[in-house]
Amino acid sequence: MTKKFSLNVNGQVHDIEADERMPLLYALRDELKLNNPHFGCGLAQCGACTVHLDGKPTRSCVTPLAAVGDRKVVTLAGLGTSEHPHPLQTAYVQEQVPQCAYCINGWIMTAAALLRDNKKPTDADIRTALHGLKCRCGTHMAILRAVKRAAAMMG
Amino acid sequence: MSRTMTRMDKPQGFSRRTLLQATGALVVSVGAPMTSTSVRAAESGAATATKPPLTPDQLSSYIAVNADGTVSAFSGKMDMGQGLSVAFRQMVAEELDVPVDRVKLFIGDTDTSVNQGGASGSTGVQNGGKQMRAASAEARRVLVGMAADKLGVPADRLTVKDGVVSTANDANNKVSYGALIGGRFFNVHLDWNGQMGNPLYAPGKAKPKDPKTYTIVGQPVPRDDIAPKVFAQADFCTDIKVPGMVHGRVIRPAVAGAVPVQVDEASIKAIPTARVVWDNGFLGVVADKEWDAIKAAKELKVEWSKPAPPFPNQAALYDHIRQAPVRKRELEGRQAGNVDDAFKNAARVIEAEYEWPFQSHSSMGPACALVEVKDGRATCWSGTQKAHYVREGVAAMLGVTADKVRVIWTTGPGSYGRNDADDAAADAAVLAKAVGRPVRLQYMRDQGTGWDPKAPASIHRARAALDASNNVVAYDFLSKGFSRLDVNTNGSNPRDTLAGQNLGVALKSGDGFGVPGESYGFANKRAAWETIAPLLDRSSPLRSAHMRDPVGPQICFASESFMDELAAALNLDPVAFRLRYVRDPRDLAVIKAAAQKAGWQARVSPRRDQRGNNVSGRGIAYAQRGPTRVAVIAEVEVDRGSGRIRARKFTVAHDCGQIINPDGLHHAIENNVVQATSRTLWEEVKFDANNVTSVDWRTYPILDVTEAPEAVDIVTINHPEIAPSGAGEASSRPVPAAIANAVFDATGVRIRRAPFAPGYVKSALS
Known part of the structure; x- marks a missing residue:
């Protein structure tokens, strides 16, 4: 059923009208014209669509608009900018992490929550926190280096 | 409902109806007329105001100097994220003597580049870079010649620094590239070899630089495409939007080979703007909003034909391959001596057979x-x-000539060969033609995994003859499997796309496989392959095609596992065995380099000193891939109870001739090793009698970050004097065998079937 929603995305409020069962992903991409996050699976299996909902990494591809409520949505674009980058974004560039880069929303948004809550994560902490995210190009080694580099920058 | 007849035999130009639907009015765009000035400039020599035709024999097809002195380079190669763009920029900057950040690269746009084969067989640097280097050297020669005229100094007394030409003894007597030609175009003819695609080569008169003088090539220059992606400022092809665009989805049958018999358009009446496009076996929907298109595709009621289930029981797949009639047999690579006689006279014969699934x-x-x-x-x-090539495919779908179509390559969601991208382009063209609106089509996950072209399944038989003194005197290697060219490597022909086949174009399944790339110097040697027919001859989710290092990992899995079996049978250390029989000096160098870096201790496999549940081992494998060679040493841990294998560490020695960008090379190797580990340990396309059942990440699992290696140590061997060769795929090739050999070292059990998933390994160990 079509309803009116007020979405707080990257600090801005947007009023939209849409099917309440529509996943947040499509509101962000089609209604708000944000080019991140990405559609990877629509099944919460890969992470390409990950955003923060009140700081919690969430798969927007399976989150119906009706479930978003007044929680604040932050996407990769809202995490940091080239002028004010999040340390993970800086580390990603410095480590030259991505191959195709389609997966990066999942890894960066999930790692950002980890580093917020755990200032000195071990290798095992990082791997556990990132468990389940997919990178088909196999950039895992560089991802792990970047998260460690960002942790060092933040520590 | 839009029922269209798509003709692919006679390109006729856009129909008036399509144009009116698309734009409301016919507007024909023509190029700017040549002015008398531009005609004179064109006739006067190296520079022209009007761009010469986009043909392979024109320097302007590759290089332009802009008014601000920056350089634009154009290539028909494409960068799938392995750093080809920065490598090209380095090669251009090096030859032209301009800073690398002043070179901008434009790739994969059919309006600005000639057909250089696209991303294909790791020939980006090898072929495309060679061309870029030759064109840039020629551009420099021409520019220095123009400067000589302008400055009144012979060309051989001029030097170039940062895009400024000056006399060797008077730096103030100078002129910049920008002042010489900026904003105009080169009008210089190249010596084109007449080939299109990968073999295209069109050098000028200039000789590229001596590698000893390089200052930019060989440096770890960072990619310029990463930051925009990390800050969400770059468009992927999924992000492109145009006015009036609708969203499309295609609908695939539950039983492969079925076609729609009846479509109930009323079943999606409640979904705003949703429309059905049905033509023969092609079925899709469009809607203004993406979510509505997804819902419509899901909710549309369709009655499908009921073909006989097309696939064998998966458990019988390898028997099917063994028993299937051979469609084509080919000897390939170096054949030596008389293999059959050598086997007749053998003191001992060792043989083994290996199996690799669809991936x-x-x-x-x-x-x-x-x-x-x-x-x-x-x-x-x-x-x-x-x-x-997609340009030709889209043109065929639209029923127009290729010159009416522009394809703009835009970063996609990952690519390792002939994946589903070309099918999507053809499907989108069919939808756009039918509805007269721009159509953006993205497949759903189950279509991306379930219906993409697959890496072919195969079996591999190896046997060796030993003489009485335990020397290997003969080697016979045969692969038999589905073709890597069941559908072609590109979507230029409708018959090679699902859309084309669904519209009724018959598949013309091609034949291709491969043989091991190595230099074992056995006196009698034979390598051959045999292909078999596809399981379903139309619109098959198991149609096979090229996937990263096409058929390389599976062949090398068998051949290098077998070499390890020979080493064990002869009581030789696996590295020592290879050093004894491998002939090529560069091959020997990578084997030695990997062994040294890994601290390899010479001994015979398997280890016999381990008790308990968790055992560890090491294994080596090596391969040539074209002129590139790679040796990989894997160190694994095996949980005997669960059958779980952990590939903890890899050591890679890599020689691809001249290294353009060591950082890009490092990443390419690392990513190949991780992806190939995933394919070895986990990946297998599952299917039942009706269809592929691997349709998402749960049913097609890949390596998780918790299982990623602890370390990938890399030794790159640089040969500045040897032409650079491919690095995009080669390091994938030896990984499966290196892991298999390490598992044998750890357990004494030989795994001859991929993937080495826990259940299978556990049963093999018990």
Whole structure:
């Protein structure tokens, strides 16, 4: 059923009208014209669509608009900018992490929550926190280096 | 409902109806007329105000100097994220003597580049870079010649620094590239070899630089495409939007080979703007909003034909391959001596057979394409590896000639060969033609994994003859499997796309496989392959094609596992065995380098000193891939109770001739090793009698970050004097065998079937 929603995305409020069962992903991409996050699976299996909902990494591809409520949505674009980058974004560039880069929303948004809550994560902490995210190009080694580099920058 | 007849035999130009639907009016765009000035400039020599035709024999097709002195380079190769763009920029900057940040690269746009084969067989640097280097050297020669005229100094007394030409003894007597030609175009003829695609080569008169003088090539220059992606400022092909665009989805049958018999359009009446496009076996929907298109595709009621289940029981797949009639047999590579006689006289024969499953590209996102018809031309945004070929495919779908179509390659959701991208472009073209609006089509996950072209399944038989003194005197290697060219490596022909086949074009399945790339110097040697027919001859989710290092990992899995079996049978250390029989000096160098870096201790496999549940081992494998050679040492841990294998550490020695960018090379190797580990340990396309059942990440699992190696140590051997060769795939090749050999070292059990998933390994160990 079509309803009116007020979405707080990257600090801005947007009023939209849409099917309440529509996943947040499509509101962000089609209604708000944000080019991140990405559609990877629509099944919460890969992470390409990950955003923060009140700081919690969430798969927007399976989150119906009706479930978003007044929680604040932050996407990769809202995490940091080239002028004010999040340390993970800086580390990603410095480590030259991505191959195709389609997966990066999942890894960066999930790692950002980890580093917020755990200032000195071990290798095992990082791997556990990132468990389940997919990178088909196999950039895992560089991802792990970047998260460690960002942790060092933040520590 | 839009029922269209798509003709692919006679390109006729856009129909008036399509154009009116698309734009409301016919507007034909023509190039700017040549002025008398530009005609004179064109006739006067190296520079012209009007761009010469985009043909392979024109320097302007590759290099332009802009008014501000920056350089634009154009290539028909494409960068799938392995750093080809920065490598090209380095090669251009080096030859032209300009800073690398002043070189901008434009790739994969059919309006600005010639067909250089696209991303194909790791020939980006090897062929495309060679051309870029030759064109840039020629551009420098021409520019220095122009400067000589301008400055009144012979060309051989001029030097170039940062794009400024000056006399060797008077730096103030100077002129910049920008002042010489900026904003105009080179009008210089190249010596084109007449070939299109990968073998295209068109050098000028200039000789490229001596590698000893390089200052930019060989440096770890960072990629310039990463920051925009990390800050969400770059468009992927999935992000492109154009005015009036609708979203499309295609609908695939539950039983492969079935076609729609009845479609109930009323079943999606409640979904705003949703429309059905049905033509023969092609079925899709469009809607203004993406979510509505997804819902419509899900809710549309369709009655399908009921073909006989097309596939064998998966458990019988390898028996099917063994028993299937051979469609084509070919000897390939170096054949030596008389293999049959050598086996007759053998003191001992060792043989083994290996099996490799169908595998899926399963790119990170399912493929996407946008096709827009406007002003008498069509534009397609696609993540394809081969824009120039897709141009022909889209043109065929639209029923126009290829010159009416522009394909703009835009970063896609991952690509490792002939994945679903070219199918998406063809499907989007069919939808766009039918509805007269620009259509953006992205597949759903189950279509991306379930219906992408697959890496072929195969079996491999190896046998060796030993003489009485335990020397290997003969080697016979045979692969038999589905073809890597069941559908072609590109979507230029409708018969090679699902859309084409669904519209009724018959598949013309091609034949291709391969043989091991190595230099074992056995006196009698034979390598051959045999292909068999596809399981389903139309619109098959198991149609097979190229996937990263096409058929390389599976062949090398068998051949290098077998070499390890020979080493064990002869009581030789696996490295020592290879050093004894491998002949090529560069091959020997990578084997030695890997062994040294890994601290390899010479001993015979398997280890016999381990008790308990968790055992560890090491294994080596090596391969040539074209002129590139790689040796990989894997160190694994095996949980005997669960059958779980952990590939903890890899050591890679890599020689691809001249290294353009060591950082890009390092990443390419690392990523190949991780992806190949995933394919070895986990990946297998599952299917039942009706269809592929691997349709997402749960049913097609890949390596998780918790299982990623602890370390990938890399030794790169640089040969500045040897032409650079491919690095995009080669390091994938020896990984499966290196792991298998390490598992044997750890357990004494030989795994001869991939993937080495826990259940299978556990049963093999018990």
